[in-house]
Amino acid sequence: MASKTHIFLAGATGYVGGSVLQRLLSHPKRDTFEITALVRNVDKAKVLNTLGVKTVIASLFDYDKVAELAANSNVVLNIADSDSVEAVKAILRGLKLRHDKTGEVPIFIHTSGTGVFMDDAAGLHDTDVVYADTNAKQIEGLPVTALHRPVDLEVVTGDKEGYVRTYIVLPPTIYGIGTGKFYDLGISNPHSIQIPLAIRKSLDRGQGGVIGEGKNIWPHVELNELTEFYILLIDATLSDPSTAHGREGYYIIENGEYRLYDIAKEYSRALYDLGKGKSPDPTPFTPDEVQKYFGGPWLGSNSRVNSERSRKLGWKPTKTIKDFLESIRPEVEAIVAGK
Incomplete structure (x- = not known):
């Protein structure tokens, strides 16, 4: 029997995280996944347990626990917080520990956002500046003070050091009310x-x-189409280690x-x-x-953005x-x- 792929997900009770976890539970390879979700609410954790999801009662800011969970995982999905440098450092610390002990290069999929490209227009004008996810040099020219940027830099540095393969997903304005069991049961937030x-x-x-x-x-992007991209990226990273990562691993989402x-x-x-x-x-x-x-x-x-790399991966919104x-x-x- 093939070994399980251990997936640690932060953000299960959120709008996007709930949609991704819900989709993972219906994945064709679901039987090969062992999924652990970080949850703060005991009642929601109990419901997730009945659906086949292991849970740990903690927050993303319980850094030692987060590092431990990352160290026990082949894949970490952070869909909970785009701006906590310390939380991401804890995830990376755990993933490095896993690498040092096993020689494995685990996968870290982090959620940022196209807010990193924001200007100060205040609704008074548009712009001709468009960022493409295939233009690493352009992205590297962003100031460290840009929204989400300090965390994104930590993620890319982890990849550069060789102990983890990192992928940064940058959603835009997401729309659509969340539907499905997770939302019906009140586990996840249905609104963007x-x-x-x-x-x-x-x-x-x-x-x-x-x-x-x-x-x-x-x-903009619709919630379910964004979710399909996460699944596509997870599948790609598990099957093909050469999938663009690190400095080249920015995946902008837009349609x-x-x-x-x-x-x-x-x-x-x-x-x-x-x-x-x-x-x-x-x-x-x-x-x-x-x-x-x-x-x-x-x-x-x-x-303003262009999702060239995301579409090259096969995403078809x-x-x-x-x-x-x-x-x-x-x-x-x-x-x-x-x-």
Whole structure:
């Protein structure tokens, strides 16, 4: 009997992590996987146990425990936190220990985000600058102060030192309400971050809002298509060690672009139709609201990218901006209903 592939996943109760774990449980090679999830909630851990997932009650910030779990794993998936340098150092410490003891070069798939490419447009303009995941030199030119960048650099350094193969996934704005057993059972969060946050804050102010003029541009991807990429990458890394990693192992995810105003117009219209907005057209968040609700105008930034490497791996998304726009009203309805 072939040995098991031990997979350690951080982020099982999150929006993306829950979707990936759910998909792993239906993977054709599921019987060859032994999956351990890091979970803080005891009740959720018990439910995961009934579904065939081993759980450890801890957080990503229990560094010694995280290092121990990494040391016992062939594959580590971090879909929990993109900005904790210490947590990633703990994962890498554990993976190095595994390498030193066994000679194996384990796999570390880390989740970053296209927020690393953000500018300070504040919704007032777009940009012609586009980042490609096949252009390592361009990515290496990013300042260390960029969002997610300090962690990304730690990950790449681990690969450079030779004890681990690292892969960095950079999702953009993700849309679509999470569906399936994990979401039905309340294990995982069914909502994304960026647009649902704007919807909730618009609901709080009683009017759909937008940062600045909403002229900024971001990439987008549907949740299930993003999940399929993670599975594709896991399969590729397990079957072919030459799959681009380390310095070349950035995998940007996108299937089109949107302007913030166009999305804001959709949720503003939905809020208005539900009696939760004064106008069907978005109005600018005031400077005070921008600070109160978002801590700054990052939602009005530009982040333009090209997922060349991800597509070369065989990823074939089909959802378009039309699907994104059509997803907004159900998202608003769910949030207004408190779901």
